[in-house]
Amino acid sequence: MASPLIVIAAGGTGGHMFPAQALAEEMLARDWRVKLSTDVRGARYASGFPAEVEIEVVPSATPARGGLGAKAGVPFKLTGGVLRALRGFRRDRPAVVAGFGGYPAIPAMAAAVLLRLPRILHEQNGVPGRVNRVFATRVDAVACGIWPTDLPDGAEAVHTGNPVRAAILGRAGAPYIPPGDYPMNLLVVGGSQGARILSDVVPPAVAALPEELRVHLRVAQQARPEDIDRVRAFYDEAGIAADVQPFFDDIPARMADAQLVVCRAGASTVADLSVIGRPAILVPYAVAAGDHQTANARVLTEAGAAILVPERRLTPEALTEQMDLILSNPNGATQMSRAALSAAMPDAAERLADLAEHTASKNL
DSSP: OOOOEEEEEOOSSHHHHHHHHHHHHHHHHTTOEEEEEEOHHHHTTGGGSOTTSEEEEOOOOOTTSSOHHHHHTHHHHHHHHHHHHHHHHHHSOOSEEEEOOSGGGHHHHHHHHHTTOOEEEEEOSSSOOHHHHHHGGGSSEEEESSSSOOOOTTOOEEEOOOOOOHHHHTTTTOOOOOOOSSOEEEEEEOHHHHOHHHHHHHHHHHHTSOHHHHTTEEEEEEOOGGGHHHHHHHHHHHTOEEEEESOOTTHHHHHHHOSEEEEOOOHHHHHHHHHHTOOEEEOOOTTSGGGHHHHHHHHHHTTTSEEEOOGGGOOHHHHHHHHHHHHTOHHHHHHHHHHHHHTOOTTHHHHHHHHHHHHHHTTO
16 A cells, blocks of 8 residues: 655745755655645755655746736746646645645645645744735644744644754754854854845954954855855955855754854744754844744744844944854853753654644544
8 A cells, every 4th residue: 555645835945945844854754655846946945855755846926026927927827836736636646735835835735725635734934924824724724833823813723833854953952062262153144035134234243343252253154146255355354264155055063063143033043043052143034024033033032042133223233242242151152052942842843744644634
């Protein structure tokens, strides 16, 4: 007898794809077959998925990009994607469909609704995105990464936490080396859309730190491709050791080695920080839908694991002050590290997989 099939519908950004990957890894370990339904853009984030996962690229589109012509074509592309998903589901009927948000999830989720298949959503943020808000009352359950989550009335909510990838779990609770009179690592990550302001503010903020701290710092900073040269040049001229790249494929190792992380408050980043256990300065992305990154940040700020700096207040002077506060206080930094661990849900992938299996079983 063939193993049951779960179709995971996700795409758009790493924020959707990383927890989807974590669920895929857990379901494979439970002897399920796994198929990822995504679009062309989402497929670029799928390189980390296990080789056993079948990746199906379906047509999708978002009205947030392109001109009038592109926006007018969105309904037709989505309809084509839904029809393709329907054909695929009739050929190989899923036991359950799990959506992770973003427009690339629409075809598979809409097909699951039309065929009345067992279906769940995972909402990573404290405030749902547009797609998950539409489907929240049309699924058997919504797994929430942040608690509480602002869901529509009538949605069935379950707190699972945000699943993290196996590479993050491999660094869970890694021993924290507090700041001191030796080489220290500062990790700066801003996400695909939110790195520009960090490129503007972090380098001068680091350069303004007291010399006794600055001489020990090694910076690893993510920057948009068009900002790479100027950020590198600034650090070089300031005599600060820095590795500046558009993307780090070894974030788990870099985060585990860091004394401090300066970053956005995406749901996956917050989950990674809590599972590994690192002090952070969080700068929520100001134009995130529904200000959901501020809601995400509360998990760590209320635990005492992070300092929140709103984007409107992010100046080099303000950031220097907060970095100095943490890096010059080894005991306080260690307490922040422990507080981050106290907020972690390292079994989130297992909880989400349990929910998927339960949803599939009660619809047999």
